[in-house]
Amino acid sequence: xxxxVSRPTLEAVAARAGVSRATAxxxxxxxxxxxxxxxxxxxxxxxxxxxxxxxxxxxLVTRRHDAVAVVIAEPETRIFTxxxxxxxxxxxSKELTAHDNQLxxxxxxxxxxxxRVARYLAGGHVDGALVFSLHLDDPLPGLIEGAKVPTVFGxxxxxxxxxxxxxxxxxxxxxxxxxxxxxxxxxGRTRIAxxxxxxxxxxxxxxxxxxxxxxGRADPRLxxxxxxxxxxxxxxMAELLDRCPDVDAVFAANDLTALGALRxxxxxxxxxxxxxxxxGFDDLLPVTEQDGPSLTTVRQDIExxxxxxxxxxLRGLHRSEPSGxxxxxxxxxxxxxxxxx
Numbered sequence: 001x002x003x004x005v006s007r008p009t010l011e012a013v014a015a016r017a018g019v020s021r022a023t024a025x026x027x028x029x030x031x032x033x034x035x036x037x038x039x040x041x042x043x044x045x046x047x048x049x050x051x052x053x054x055x056x057x058x059x060l061v062t063r064r065h066d067a068v069a070v071v072i073a074e075p076e077t078r079i080f081t082x083x084x085x086x087x088x089x090x091x092x093s094k095e096l097t098a099h100d101n102q103l104x105x106x107x108x109x110x111x112x113x114x115x116r117v118a119r120y121l122a123g124g125h126v127d128g129a130l131v132f133s134l135h136l137d138d139p140l141p142g143l144i145e146g147a148k149v150p151t152v153f154g155x156x157x158x159x160x161x162x163x164x165x166x167x168x169x170x171x172x173x174x175x176x177x178x179x180x181x182x183x184x185x186x187x188g189r190t191r192i193a194x195x196x197x198x199x200x201x202x203x204x205x206x207x208x209x210x211x212x213x214x215x216g217r218a219d220p221r222l223x224x225x226x227x228x229x230x231x232x233x234x235x236x237m238a239e240l241l242d243r244c245p246d247v248d249a250v251f252a253a254n255d256l257t258a259l260g261a262l263r264x265x266x267x268x269x270x271x272x273x274x275x276x277x278x279x280g281f282d283d284l285l286p287v288t289e290q291d292g293p294s295l296t297t298v299r300q301d302i303e304x305x306x307x308x309x310x311x312x313x314l315r316g317l318h319r320s321e322p323s324g325x326x327x328x329x330x331x332x333x334x335x336x337x338x339x340x341x
Contacts, residue, residue: 008049016045028053067102068313069129069149071117073138075109078229082256083284084302085133088154091306092130099314101127108140118143128313130154130306136200152313154305156202156330167316168328169308171300173203173281176333177210180251180279180298183335185214189249189277193222195236195261197253204228207253207281222247226257233260241268248276249341255280255287255297262292262340277341293339300333 014024019038026034027042028051034042045051070092072079079085089105096103104126106117121129121144129144132154141159144151153168184192194211197204208223215222221243226232233252237260240247252258258280262272270276272293280288283299312326 008051010051012049013042013045013051016049017041066100067104067126068096068310069104069106069117069121069126071106071108071129071131071140071144072133073108073131073135073140074133076107079107082228083287084254084282087284087302088132088306088309091303091308092310093306094303095307095310095314101310101314111139114139114143118147121149122147127317128152130309130313132309133201134158135198136202150313150316152309152316152326154309156206156328158200158202158205166328167312167326169305169312169331170203170329171305171331172333173206173300174210174213176281176298176300176335177207177251178213179333179335180281181211181214183296183337184249184251184277184279184341187249187273187277187341191222191244191247192218192249192251193224193240193244193247195233195240195250195252195257196223196225197228197257199225204253211251219244226253228254228257230256230260230263233257234264235260237261237264241270250276250278252278252280255282255284255295258295258297258340259287259290262290262295266292273339273341279335279341283336288336288338296338296341297336298333299336301331305331 010024010028011021013028014021017024019042023034023038024042027039028046070089072085093103106120108114108117128150130152131140131144134140134153134155136158141157153166156168156170157166181192192215194208196208199205199208224236224239226236233256250261252261258278262278265272265276272278278295280295280297282302283297288295288297308329315326
């Protein structure tokens with residue numbers, strides 16, 4: 001049986017650098033008040049010995065954990081099947097990694113999980129939280145506020161009064177929807193339908209508003225609520241065709257919804273785009289390249305949204321003056337024209 005390899009200690013670092021343990025600790029854990037020559041000697045000793053700082057000791061000095069919680073208010077089944085979340089997490093992870101911060105993923109399968117998440121955030125395990133995919137009646141914002149954890153939200157909060165206290169990153173959902181519907185109208189389509197997302201989320205509500213900005217007082221039967229999933233898109237498209245057989249265009253609230261709508265159109269013998277033009281929202285690959293005509297869609301930079309959420313949070317954690325508080329960001333969208341419309 002081989003001997004266990006002993007890990008170098010802070011005392012060994014101090015001895016190698018010729019300084020006191022307290023001085024070595026201040027340098028290793030990010031404290032101030034150490035002269036530059038001593039800082040150089042301690043860092044050299046750390047490198048030579050391969051010393052790894054104790055995170056708990058470091059936190060006592062810096063009052064930072066270098067860890068950020070990511071809270072997604074959706075069931076696990078949706079998080080791990082919807083590529084939207086993978087892209088947003090990738091953007092968050094890249095930004096946190098670049099600043100040597102750990103991502104801690106917290107999932108809320110149901111309402112019973114909310115108190116657990118709130119207790120974890122209030123327990124001082126992380127420096128801040130990134131929260132997205134919230135619904136209007138979700139208690140998480142109030143619980144997080146009670147935990148007094150710096151937070152950046154993904155998506156415009158529906159409960160905010162417009163004050164600068166709530167920081168968020170979002171896309172121009174309403175403007176992107178207007179672009180989509182105007183494009184369909186420009187193709188000469190007159191019976192343009194909308195399959196919305198869950199209207200207790202601001203992204204879905206904003207996209208519906210964008211549709212209505214262009215369509216005005218359109219036939220209310222042309223709007224069907226769904227849930228941002230392919231199965232929901234299938235159900236909504238079937239309902240639309242039963243209600244309004246003469247529908248000639250569909251703006252779907254996201255690409256997964258559009259994917260479900262396209263399946264039903266094929267099953268019903270409707271040609272795309274000849275009989276029914278279809279536009280989605282997100283620009284998710286490989287969804288836009290599924291069998292059949294490639295999907296025209298409204299592109300939002302989902303990975304960039306995640307990166308900016310993390311950047312705003314880290315900037316807020318490092319600011320020294322209240323006047324330097326970060327502002328919310330709304331990213332532009334782009335209509336990507338392909339074969340479906």
